[in-house]
Amino acid sequence: MNKNYTSYAVSHRGAVRQLNEDAYVELNKFNIWVVADGMGGHEAGDFASQMVVDVIKNEVESLPASSISTVILINAIKKANQKLFEYSTDYLSNKTAGSTVTVLLLKDDKYYVLWVGDSRIYLYRNGGLLQVSRDHSQVNDLIDEGVLSEAEARHHPLANVITRAVGVQDEVDVDFKEGDLRSEDIFLLCSDGLTGELNDSEISLALEPKNIIDSGMALIHSSLVRGAKDNVTFILVKNEGVNSCANQKLTLDDLTIPMLSRK
Template identity: 50%
Template sequence: MKQVVSHAQTHKGLVRKLNEDACLDLADSGVWVVADGMGGHAAGDIASQLVVDTIRLAMQRGEAASVNLITQALHQANAELCRYSQQHLDGHTAGSTVVVLLLDKVHYHFLWAGDSRGYLLRHQQLRQLTRDHSQVNDMVEQGLLSSSEAEQHELANVITRAVGVDPHVSIDIVSGVWQPGDLFLLCSDGLNKELTDSEICQYLAHSNIAEANRALLHSTLVAGARDNVTCILVKVNNDPQNVNDKDKTIPLFMNN
């Protein structure tokens, strides 16, 4: 029987006084979420938690998890955050980036808004499957900046899309067929600000994903952790002997 193993963690980092990240590990529903409250905006921690809670509540209503259900939940969270900003923050923005992973019987789906990322490690090759909704990423795609210049650019923290910022939010989706052995990473930008994709890939080589995830966080802290750091690892595992009891393990699609 194929199984899914997952491990989630979040940390405020070494500079920020408050953790404005939030995460959700609903392995039994095949859903994982990372939300990053927008730094410099009012109530970023409230915004990220509202996004996570809205998805959690949607999953508790008994309907099977789907791209449509998660998209509706994100639009609901967007509307609620816009109302919250008007009613409690004098119109100041309470916003959050978000990345969601959904695994169904055959496919994986990443849904996102902002610069929280989704990666896939397959056959020792790490690929970022999401596209950052950010000012510098737009400049890189237009050929105005190189990827190496983008990380240090003065506009590196300017995102172009997030939940709660505008009355309507556009959610991007990328899908594919998962394979046994696939390892997915969801993270807030506090991880990729400190570690390169190559460094991240090296840590993901560990056979125990809980240990791999803890190593990711430790290395981010050693590097200075200037921002909040959240990362979730999700592995589709077809070898029950390779599952560690410290990881959260569930049969995949046991009702089908």
């Protein structure tokens, strides 16, 4: 596997919450990174996010790195969904134990992002920031319907209401996208505790130095200064390698969607 990827992760309970219900894992040997956010206000949010992360980790580590694919990762998320759903039924009197999840896989000069819920993956390339994932949320549905603008959605009362999560139903659909990997690409996986405090322009500004440790420290500092009302968890992943497309600008055409809501 490519050894030219570096990563830096931060997880903080924030300035208000007493419990950190986020979880993450860096599987650098497999070029896989995962962030999960337990559903706030529900039973066992911290348990849910950790279970999702642990199931993905165990599934990946049971296989040779060369065999890892989006199909393997989707099946791992579905397995975590089944385990969480059964746990809620058996131990929580059918109360919900749910979690978002976002996953990044880098392989063969391609990137693959998978997600359920509103934890996000961004791509920073040549000074431009693009949200690769698309939130599974009520406000995004309203944006798609033309009812809300992006600016209005940010402070809408339904901003934290998600429409899809791991563990809340007996089956879950996992969305994913893929694209060509380029030199100096930086990926940001994050829970909504980060994006709830910082907008895309502020995130982009923090990533400008291209040193992911400095950028990570800037992101968590800015979140805490803003009051960090939720748990804040993120992973920054940088491609340090060089390839022939290094100077190509980031556009929406760089992103392909071979399959959505795959079962």
